[in-house]
Amino acid sequence: MEYSSENERQSFRELLNQANELSTSSLRDEVVSSLYQTSQQICSRTVRFTKSKEDKKTERLDAVFTSPIWGFPIMLAMLGLIFYLTIAGANVPSSMLASFFTWLEDYISMAFFALNSPDWLHGVLVLGLYRGTTWVISVMLPPMAIFFPTFALLESYGYLPRVAFNMDRLFKKVGAHGKQSLTMAMGFGCNAAAVLSTRIIESPRERMLAILTNNFVPCNGRWGTLIVLASLFMAAGFTGGMKTLVSSGVIVGIVIFGIFVTFVVSWVLSKTMLKGVPTHYTLELPPYRRPKFFDTVVRSSLNKSYAVLMRAIKIAAPAGILTWVFANIYIGDTSIFMYGVNFLDPFAQSLGLDGYIMLAFILGLPANEVVLPILLMGYLSTGSMLEVDNLADLKNIFLDQGWTWLTALNMMLFSLLHYPCGTTLINIYKETKSYKWTFVAFLIPTVIAIGVTFAVAQLVRGMGWV
Amino acid sequence: MTTNEVYRIALAGNPNTGKSTLFNALTGLKQHTGNWAGKTVSLAEGSVHYKKSTYRLIDLPGTYSLYSNSTDEEVARNYIVFEKPHVTLVVLDATSLERNLNLALQVMEMTSNVIVCVNLIDEAKKRGIEIDELKLMRQLGVPVLKISARNKTGFPALLDTIDRMIRGEITTSPYAIQYNDEIEGKISELVPNVKKLVGDRFPSRWIALRLLDGDTSLLDEIQKRMHQEEESTWNTVQKTSGSHLENF
Numbered sequence: 086m087e088y089s090s091e092n093e094r095q096s097f098r099e100l101l102n103q104a105n106e107l108s109t110s111s112l113r114d115e116v117v118s119s120l121y122q123t124s125q126q127i128c129s130r131t132v133r134f135t136k137s138k139e140d141k142k143t144e145r146l147d148a149v150f151t152s153p154i155w156g157f158p159i160m161l162a163m164l165g166l167i168f169y170l171t172i173a174g175a176n177v178p179s180s181m182l183a184s185f186f187t188w189l190e191d192y193i194s195m196a197f198f199a200l201n202s203p204d205w206l207h208g209v210l211v212l213g214l215y216r217g218t219t220w221v222i223s224v225m226l227p228p229m230a231i232f233f234p235t236f237a238l239l240e241s242y243g244y245l246p247r248v249a250f251n252m253d254r255l256f257k258k259v260g261a262h263g264k265q266s267l268t269m270a271m272g273f274g275c276n277a278a279a280v281l282s283t284r285i286i287e288s289p290r291e292r293m294l295a296i297l298t299n300n301f302v303p304c305n306g307r308w309g310t311l312i313v314l315a316s317l318f319m320a321a322g323f324t325g326g327m328k329t330l331v332s333s334g335v336i337v338g339i340v341i342f343g344i345f346v347t348f349v350v351s352w353v354l355s356k357t358m359l360k361g362v363p364t365h366y367t368l369e370l371p372p373y374r375r376p377k378f379f380d381t382v383v384r385s386s387l388n389k390s391y392a393v394l395m396r397a398i399k400i401a402a403p404a405g406i407l408t409w410v411f412a413n414i415y416i417g418d419t420s421i422f423m424y425g426v427n428f429l430d431p432f433a434q435s436l437g438l439d440g441y442i443m444l445a446f447i448l449g450l451p452a453n454e455v456v457l458p459i460l461l462m463g464y465l466s467t468g469s470m471l472e473v474d475n476l477a478d479l480k481n482i483f484l485d486q487g488w489t490w491l492t493a494l495n496m497m498l499f500s501l502l503h504y505p506c507g508t509t510l511i512n513i514y515k516e517t518k519s520y521k522w523t524f525v526a527f528l529i530p531t532v533i534a535i536g537v538t539f540a541v542a543q544l545v546r547g548m549g550w551v
Numbered sequence: 552m553t554t555n556e557v558y559r560i561a562l563a564g565n566p567n568t569g570k571s572t573l574f575n576a577l578t579g580l581k582q583h584t585g586n587w588a589g590k591t592v593s594l595a596e597g598s599v600h601y602k603k604s605t606y607r608l609i610d611l612p613g614t615y616s617l618y619s620n621s622t623d624e625e626v627a628r629n630y631i632v633f634e635k636p637h638v639t640l641v642v643l644d645a646t647s648l649e650r651n652l653n654l655a656l657q658v659m660e661m662t663s664n665v666i667v668c669v670n671l672i673d674e675a676k677k678r679g680i681e682i683d684e685l686k687l688m689r690q691l692g693v694p695v696l697k698i699s700a701r702n703k704t705g706f707p708a709l710l711d712t713i714d715r716m717i718r719g720e721i722t723t724s725p726y727a728i729q730y731n732d733e734i735e736g737k738i739s740e741l742v743p744n745v746k747k748l749v750g751d752r753f754p755s756r757w758i759a760l761r762l763l764d765g766d767t768s769l770l771d772e773i774q775k776r777m778h779q780e781e782e783s784t785w786n787t788v789q790k791t792s793g794s795h796l797e798n799f
Contacts, residue, residue, distance in 0.1 A: 096748055100748060115730065133682075
């Protein structure tokens with residue numbers, strides 16, 4: 086027994102020595118790689134992916150787009166990039182359109198004089214209607230023709246649900262429903278439509294939160310105003326690409342501020358008027374799809390830009406005539422328009438705005454698209470006629486009216502925060518069936534808009550920054 | 552009741568493949584934990600009665616490989632090699648079969664009594680993953696069954712396959728990974744010497760490969776086990792009959 090055991094031990098030792106001699110450090114790697122190759126080979130013969138490789142790609146992309154670290158920076162970068170492209174790309178076509186319309190206006194005016202038409206008719210049709218609508222076209226069409234297709238590409242690519250996913254946690258924290266981020270994304274298009282889309286939220290409390298705060302997301306009608314003002318005033322000290330970069334940075338900042346206000350209001354409401362705990366839900370992320378590029382671009386620039394523009398023109402045209410009429414009918418030595426302006430001016434000044442701007446916002450209640458056109462017509466109708474050939478001239482119109490960067494900033498802030506447009510208010514009433522909540526939906530943004538612009542104006546003036 | 556035989560079935564698999572779900576679904580409340588191989592890691596055990604047999608299921612630790620990088624891996628490995636369960640069920644996640652298959656291939660180097668359970672088959676279907684189990688069976692050379700432990704589907708076929716394997720009605724020819732010529736050459740140099748020492752008690756090709764990988768502690772373990780076996784041949788008989796009694 087003792088002997089055999091010793092013998093056995095000897096054999097084991099010999100085996101061990103032999104193994105040690107043969108063993109190499111790279112052997113483990115070789116073994117493992119053979120193992121993986123075999124697995125892969127067997128799987129390639131026996132496993133079939135019917136949902137194609139797109140699914141795997143989706144998972145990998147989601148790991149980046151919805152990652153806790155990269156999710157938000159990518160979101161902001163995307164937003165910034167869209168605005169950069171919009172502002173940088175819109176500049177030249179905007180100026181070209183403006184000079185074209187001015188050039189055409191001379192001939193139209195000549196035709197009017199040749200036909201011996203009365204001055205008032207020329208005033209109403211050319212200085213009112215024509216000028217109003219062409220301004221809307223040259224100022225708003227180019228940015229929209231770039232912004233909508235770019236946004237639509239991101240949308241059809243499947244990125245927007247990822248934005249919702251990223252925002253979900255924040256909404257839960259303020260006591261709101263995660264799906265509110267989806268209705269909010271809808272609001273970037275149109276707040277009125279977004280109010281209807283809150284139907285996807287089952288709990289009445291959380292749905293009300295989504296309705297009441299949706300307006301803090303700038304809609305189509307307000308993008309134009311934001312983009313034009315930001316590119317004219319917000320990067321005055323910069324030139325070239327840097328100027329565009331700063332302008333888009335300002336717009337991104339405005340959007341973030343709107344989202345911030347959404348959170349604050351949601352949080353306050355869920356602690357006061359609309360108390361409760363957020364409900365749980367599952368958010369399904371659709372796979373990423375390569376958008377049909379040409380299709381998407383054509384469809385969104387034609388349909389969407391065209392629709393928004395037509396809506397603007399339809400309202401801008403009569404508003405243009407009306408504004409011209411009001412501006413040219415005098416009671417005593419003051420026009421009706423100026424009565425309104427003068428009446429609103431002291432209050433508006435305390436908000437860092439002026440009477441024209443305030444009147445434009447009030448007359449623009451039916452649709453946000455017409456606020457800027459009405460404002461321009463108001464300024465142009467005051468008699469100080471300018472040769473407007475490009476966007477720099479547009480800026481001169483504003484500067485002549487005593488605008489500073491504070492005026493532009495506060496107009497942007499007021500546009501972002503103020504009461505929802507008429508259509509949205511009607512939809513809110515239809516959805517809530519309550520005058521009280523519709524009024525609340527009007528009151529909350531209005532109070533915030535006045536409060537914020539007042540605070541900003543006082544701060545800036547108090548610090549002597551303008 | 553004398554026909555009641557007890558067979559040990561080991562469950563191996565990667566973590567999160569539903570191995571424990573399968574274990575719980577099969578054994579219900581007939582579970583307890585037992586210590587094996589003198590290690591402090593305890594393994595859950597449970598029993599299933601099928602036809603006239605009792606299967607004692609042993610839930611091995613979930614591991615990604617069996618190279619004994621960790622205690623868990625060593626416990627799982629030692630159980631399969633040294634305790635020699637009558638059947639080793641390798642539970643694979645159907646949604647990531649490629650990664651999971653590595654473990655199955657490793658187990659198949661250690662024993663030929665292997666049944667592969669492709670679990671989470673419902674989840675895979677949802678994700679558009681189709682697995683041809685007949686082809687997989689031919690490739691691997693061992694029975695392959697699709698199951699969903701969560702929905703308890705595929706259990707009858709699984710139990711039937713276990714039963715037939717235990718009764719020797721299924722002959723397997725487990726897929727043996729071919730390594731490169733250098734490694735294969737070294738393996739064939741070692742195998743005769745391994746065989747001389749351990750005979751057919753333990754898988755000699757696998758031991759040779761582990762030795763080449765520098766797993767020297769394996770030899771100590773083998774030596775120890777061989778002595779235990781010699782000393783306790785008689786005890787084992789007692790122990791087995793003891794576990795018979797336990798079931799009554």
